[in-house]
Amino acid sequence: MSGQLRIERVVTEGTFALDGGEWSVENNIWLVGDDTDVVIVDAAHAAQPIIDAVGGRHVNAVICTHGHNDHVTVAPELAERLHAPVLLHPGDDVLWKMTHPGEKYWNLEDGQRIAIAGTDIQVIHAPGHSPGSVCLYLPEVGALFSGDTLFSGGPGATGRSFSDFPTIIGSIRDRLFALPEETVVHTGHGDGTTIGTEAPHLAEWIARGN
Secondary structure, three states: OOOOOEEEEEEEEEEEEEOOEEEEEEEEEEEEEOOOEEEEEOOOOOHHHHHHHHOOOEEEEEEOOOOOHHHHOOHHHHHHHHOOOEEEOHHHHHHHHHHOOOOOOEEOOOOOEEEEOOEEEEEEEOOOOOOOOEEEEEOOOOEEEEEOOEEOOEEOOOOOOOOOHHHHHHHHHHHHOOOOOOOEEEEOOOOOEEHHHHHHHHHHHHHHOO
């Protein structure tokens, strides 16, 4: 027996860069799997802490929730060192090429299912923070990995290139808030939340406009 599915968090620190600006950020990297196999969600800043957390398990895939540099920093390095494919929605190809020109990835698609630890990760295309942003849903354990689409307290930022506020609101309203209220949201930065906690505030966010 390989054991039950579990979710582990690794936090790394580094720089987010876009539109000529740089910001210091802490990122959440999520490991989803059991004692033998694991999927890595996002590849932020430094490879070694992620590899240490993998701990010799087989890595089925490195899934990038979107193409901003702080979420794909070490994706090619992880792919090489862990012999795993990198998965990214092609809507973020332009962002990927800013960080990793010439490096390859496999395309993620809306509705795609990725098997891990006896269950399936469901890919939800949720553009707005970036054109190719995706969220990853595990219905059997009631977990959502939201990347930078949904946070505790509101949607992800849309003030920079390739982002759009009405689009992210539509993604959250139509795709994420359709999930069960008790769904636990594991975010790309900071603390988590639940769908039921955030859903009542949608009108406030729209009125606020960001």
